[in-house]
Amino acid sequence: MTRTEAPKAGNPCWVDVTSTDITATRAFYTELFGWGAEEPDPEFGGYFNFTKDGERIAGAMAAMDPSMPSVWSIYLAVDDADAAAAAVEAAGGTVMVPPMDVGDLGNMAVYVDPSGAVIGTWRPGTHTGFAFVAEPGAPSWFELHTKAYEDALEFYQTAFGWDTHTMSDVPEFRYTNLGEGENEAAGVMDAANFLPPEVPSHWAVYFAVDDAEATIARAVELGATVVQPAEATPYGVLATLADPTGAMFRLQQPS
Secondary structure, X not given: OOEOOOXXXXXXXXXXXXXXXXXHHHHHHHHHHOOEEOOOEHHHOOEEEEEEOOEEEEEEEEOOOOOOOOEEEEEEEOOOHHHHHHHHHHOOOEEEEEEEEEXXXXXXXXXEOOOOOEEEEEEEOOOOOOOEOOOOOOEEEEEEEEOOHHHHHHHHHHHHOOOEEEEEEEOOEEEEEEOOXXXXXXXXXXXXXXXXXXXXXXXXXXXXXXXXXXXXXXXXXXXXXXXXXEEEEOOEEEEEEEOXXXXXXXXXXXX
């Protein structure tokens, strides 16, 4: 198992899904990935954690506004929630949800980056984030698809101190990583040429699987839709799905 260490400031440390049908969401992911699911906590609006091997792996909650789409969200670790909020605003980001304590679990906030993508922050308390990464049934990669590539890179470098490394810089494929080698933690892709006008810049989460085709088949049986079929790439077999409520997520079968 690839157990995560204490989350490094600026790195993704948690993911959760906001759902228009939380019962369907709970059933789908427990069946697809074999996750457990804690009971909803009324103190925190019915939020609950999915678990892997008894430890937290992702979160879920019902959408407060049924007209909003179901969506997966990504949170970056911060050491000081208020300082992070100030840094985000100074770098051109917008506050959506200001820093708020979640009991003794930690502190969360939600922002919109200059390219229009929503990103959360989490200052860990007793809840330190997902327990595993890059193993079957756990998050394996985190990727920003942005229509304002240069602005987005400058924002994350400035607001979160990202150490970025250009992976590709040709017109048809511009991509930059947070970290390098074994320390790679997330990626930023120039999506201006392929995202439709109605689709905003957004963050995407990948989940590792042993067999992408088998996982896709099972997901479809459970009510998912294939958005992009499995494709062999230098980074493994990748696919994009929408769960039964429409929340999009990606699969990664390592090479």
